[in-house]
Amino acid sequence: MTVFSRSAALRRTIVAGLACMGLLAGAATGAQTLDKVKQSGQLKIGVAAGDPWYYRDPVSGQWSGVGVLVGEQIAKSMGVKMIPVETTWGNSVAGLQSGQFDVMFVLDATEERKRAIDFPATPLLWYAQGVLAKDGLVAKNWEDLNKPDVRIGVALGTATDRDLTKRLPNARIERFTNTDETVAAFNAGRVDAIGFYHSVLAIAYSKIKKGSVQVPKPVVAIPTSAGVRKEKEPAFRDMLDQQFKKMYDSGQTQTLYSQYLKTKGLDPEKQPGVTKEALEK
Incomplete structure (x- = not known):
């Protein structure tokens, strides 16, 4: 077996192990994510450096970005407070499985990640x-x-x-x-x-x-989503799916993106949008 194939096999083993850990964590914690969020009054979102999705102000230490704006909107609709929890993109899956945070927005639903965590069916943005x-x-x-x-x-x-x-x-x-x-x-x-x-x-x-x-044509558009912990009763995932669809169809997703671009001194009208329809015009 080559070094490359051994590394690939090791990665598959790790992902499989993480998936099992996630399922066990779900059984051990008992409370489903949706119930936990409502009972605690807090929606914890994973945040990792990566502008425009997440940006940490070096002076104030406060987090902003499109992912934060989406989190605030989802939390508002649930009647709870959004709490940012710092992580890294590489640790996002483990953080979700261990319950460090409830959701991480703007996380692509790759096949590898889908073996370990869950994703709403509706894209968040493109x-x-x-x-x-x-x-x-x-x-x-x-x-x-x-x-x-x-x-x-x-x-x-x-x-x-x-x-x-x-x-x-x-x-x-x-x-x-x-x-x-x-x-x-x-x-x-x-x-x-x-x-x-x-x-x-x-x-x-x-x-x-x-x-x-x-954005040259033919457009190479990619959907992104939000990662959540795998659960026997995916009520939290399904709630996010409904919220994503509502926000996307109403134009709110694009509005939040435009809102953030303005904080960077950009004119949203002069920048490509984050809906598939806008990108393919």
């Missing part, structure tokens, strides 16, 4: 593969970027790196260690555009105020 392009570079379609004289920066090893490498075989793909280095290269003019998910690019633009965020 984000898309996009580019922050220099002034004068218009990318209505991906083919507008698929040229030898177009330099596109990506973070090495990310899904965007893999996607754009296949999608733009004729472009010059420049790879950097992380997103911050990619943005720095764009700001310095070493690349003509950077690729990543459009919501994160909007935050990058808010800092450097150069170029424009664009």
Whole structure:
């Protein structure tokens, strides 16, 4: 067995173990999440650094972001108080299973995660593969970027790196260690555009105020959701599913996103939205 296959097998074993731990935790705690939240008067949400979803002010220590705004809205509808609980994206599954927090918003429902935790069926919002392009570079379609004289920066090893490498075989793909280095290269003019998910690019633009965020067609839109603990009676999950649908259909989800963009000095009308319908226009 190769090192890679041993690592893959170990990951599968860990995930399976976590899934079992989650089910055992559910049996041990007795009270279902929905009952626990109502009885305690608190909705605990996992928060991890990742603007625009979660942002911790370095001075006040307070958390903000789209995920926090969604949490506040859900808590309000339940008549309880929202409590942010700091975690990391890597520890989100374990935190949910152990009951450190009740829900984590803007958590993608990957197949691996679904083996360990649960997710509402209705997406919370959508984000898309996009580019922050220099002034004068218009990318209505991906083919507008698929040229030898177009330099596109990506973070090495990310899904965007893999996607754009296949999608733009004729472009010059420049790879950097992380997103911050990619943005720095764009700001310095070493690349003509950077690729990543459009919501994160909007935050990058808010800092450097150069170029424009664009979502080329065909749109590569991805739904995101919220993670919750697996339970025998999924009343909490089903309640979130109904809330997500109500918020999405009423336009409230987009309104919350727009509200947060304004705190970053951005005009929401000039930025791609977070509904599938808006992204595919």
